Each structure stands twice: as structure tokens, then as C-alpha cells.
Amino acid sequence: MNRKGIINFFLASIMFIMILGGCQLALAHIYKNANIDLYKKIKEYSKEYNLEPIDAKIDRVWKAIPGYNGLVVDIKASYKNMESAGEFDESRIVYKEVAPNIHLDDLAPEPIYRGNPGKPMVAFLINVAWGNEFIPQMLETLEEHRVKSTFFFDGSWVKNNPEIARRIKEAGHEIGNHAYSHPDLSRYSIDQIMDELEKTNNVIEKTLDIKPQWFAPPSGSFNMDTVQVADKLGMKTILWTVDTVDWKRPETCEMVRRVVEKVENGSMILMHPTEPTAEGLDRMITNIKEKGYKLGTVSELMSEKRID
Numbered sequence: 001m002n003r004k005g006i007i008n009f010f011l012a013s014i015m016f017i018m019i020l021g022g023c024q025l026a027l028a029h030i031y032k033n034a035n036i037d038l039y040k041k042i043k044e045y046s047k048e049y050n051l052e053p054i055d056a057k058i059d060r061v062w063k064a065i066p067g068y069n070g071l072v073v074d075i076k077a078s079y080k081n082m083e084s085a086g087e088f089d090e091s092r093i094v095y096k097e098v099a100p101n102i103h104l105d106d107l108a109p110e111p112i113y114r115g116n117p118g119k120p121m122v123a124f125l126i127n128v129a130w131g132n133e134f135i136p137q138m139l140e141t142l143e144e145h146r147v148k149s150t151f152f153f154d155g156s157w158v159k160n161n162p163e164i165a166r167r168i169k170e171a172g173h174e175i176g177n178h179a180y181s182h183p184d185l186s187r188y189s190i191d192q193i194m195d196e197l198e199k200t201n202n203v204i205e206k207t208l209d210i211k212p213q214w215f216a217p218p219s220g221s222f223n224m225d226t227v228q229v230a231d232k233l234g235m236k237t238i239l240w241t242v243d244t245v246d247w248k249r250p251e252t253c254e255m256v257r258r259v260v261e262k263v264e265n266g267s268m269i270l271m272h273p274t275e276p277t278a279e280g281l282d283r284m285i286t287n288i289k290e291k292g293y294k295l296g297t298v299s300e301l302m303s304e305k306r307i308d
Contacts (some may be wrong), residue, residue: 028173035086038087043090049071053099053100054070066104066116067104071097078248100304108230108236111222114237115265115268119306122267122270123150123297123300123301124290125268127178128157129156129157131273136280138165139168147295150214150297150298151168152238154182157206165207176214177212180217183218184219188221188225192231194229197229213234213236214235217237236302241270243270244271250276260288268298268301
């Protein structure tokens with residue numbers, strides 16, 4: 001065999017050994033003096049802890065539902081985390097998230113009533129067109145609990161109350177579009193819907209220097225023209241899972257009990273700046289957290305990022 005043949009044979013032999021040795025030889029190449037037994041234990045552990053990602057979908061009842069990242073063991077990072085100790089330690093396992101194949105933006109325009117049912121998070125939707133006297137108390141309660149919510153502003157309200165609108169934004173809350181004059185959009189033409197939403201976006205951008213990405217129809221009244229117009233303006237249409245019905249001035253304790261009982265993974269809770277909500281918000285937040293849910297904005301709830 002000539003020199004070239006010997007070299008080729010040598011290289012072929014190495015490739016054959018790598019194929020037989022699989023990950024073990026690859027690991028030994030990456031890590032000098034690799035602990036093969038440790039690597040094997042991590043790999044075996046990873047087979048038992050593999051949560052598949054959940055694709056976004058259009059549900060027959062709940063319409064558009066966002067996806068949720070999966071979770072797998074990062075074998076390489078976990079090995080590095082245990083390498084110095086030289087032994088398997090479950091507490092030092094490193095996980096990584098795996099994105100779904102279908103995302104919320106991939107779906108056709110549909111209303112959104114809830115987050116992913118696998119995500120232990122809840123969001124407050126606070127629609128503001130009136131009720132200024134109760135906003136300071138609500139903001140104080142949210143701040144005490146370090147909770148950020150999504151406030152949907154009526155455009156005419158922002159025009160008349162720019163300082164309060166700025167205060168809400170500066171407190172770190174998310175701002176959405178709630179149309180301009182609190183109309184029944186289900187009875188409006190496409191041009192009228194466009195005018196209502198554009199006017200609101202314009203006044204919000206002028207006042208707060210932000211562009212809303214979420215739209216909440218006044219009184220929950222809408223049709224598919226409404227959803228499609230919002231989509232053309234770069235906004236998704238948000239409805240709710242649980243309603244406080246606070247505008248009817250319910251008894252505060254009963255309202256809190258009823259809402260908390262209905263809350264589950266992905267719930268969006270509709271409320272307004274009313275006296276019952278201002279009085280009951282502290283108990284509502286406390287009880288929801290006690291049930292094991294995290295509270296966040298609509299954007300955080302719609303995100304595929306895991307929180308568990």
C-alpha cells in the first residue's frame with residue numbers, strides 16, 4: 001500500500017471508530033479527559049425530561065391560542081456544569097427551551113380569548129374610558145405587588161387625560177388600543193372601524209410615543225371586519241376569559257371570589273377602574289398568586305417563553 005493509501009485507510013478507520021463510538025468519542029474530542037460515565041447519566045436523564053413544544057392554533061371555541069416553548073436538557077451545558085465535581089447532580093442540570101413550529105403570527109387573524117393552557121400565567125385587561133378617580137389606588141396596589149398589567153385606552157380619554165395616561169405608562173404598564181369613542185364596532189363599516197382605531201393609535205403615539213400591538217373592542221362588540229382591520233394596523237384583537245363585570249358595581253368580596261374561582265392557566269381577566277375593582281384588587285392578586293399563577297401583561301402571556 002502506498003503512502004496515500006495508508007493515509008486514506010487511517011482516516012477511514014478513524015471515521016469508523018467515531019461512528020461506533022458515537023457521542024462518546026465526540027465528547028472525548030471536545031472535552032479532554034472526558035468523564036464518559038457522567039455524560040451517559042446526563043443523556044439518560046434527558047430522555048425522561050423532555051417537554052415537547054406546543055404549536056399555536058386556532059381552536060373551535062377559543063379561537064387563536066398562542067404556542068408554548070418546549071423544554072429539554074442541554075446535555076453539553078449540563079456536563080460542563082458537573083465536570084469539575086465529576087459526578088451526576090440533578091440540581092446542576094441545565095435546560096433549554098425549544099420553540100414550536102407554528103407561532104401566533106403564523107395564524108390567520110382571529111380574536112384571542114386566552115393564553116396557552118400550558119402556561120401558568122394570568123393577565124389583567126384594564127379598559128379605561130372613564131373612572132379616573134379609582135386609577136391612583138389601582139396603580140398603587142399593582143405597584144405594591146410588583147404586577148404589570150395591560151391598560152387599553154379609549155382614544156378620546158387619552159386626549160382629555162394625557163397626564164394620567166403618561167403616569168400609567170411610566171409605571172411600566174403595557175398600553176393597548178380601545179377605539180376612540182367607545183362605539184359598537186359590530187355595527188360599523190370597515191372605514192369607520194379604521195378611523196376609530198387609527199385615531200386612537202395616533203393619539204397614543206403622540207402622547208406616549210408608543211404604538212399599541214393589542215386591541216380590545218369596546219364592550220367586547222366586534223365582527224371579523226374589526227379583527228381584520230386591527231390586523232392591518234399591526235394589532236391583534238384581545239377579548240377575555242374571565243369578566244369581573246365590575247361596571248355593574250358588584251359586592252367586592254363576591255366579585256373577587258367569583259373571579260378567582262374561574263382563573264386557570266392562560267386566563268385574561270377583564271376589569272375597569274371602578275370602586276369594586278379598586279377595593280378588591282389587592283385580594284384578587286393575592287389569591288391568584290396563592291393558586292400558583294404568575295401575573296403579567298398580555299405580551300408576556302402571549303409570549304412562547306416558559307415561566308415554570
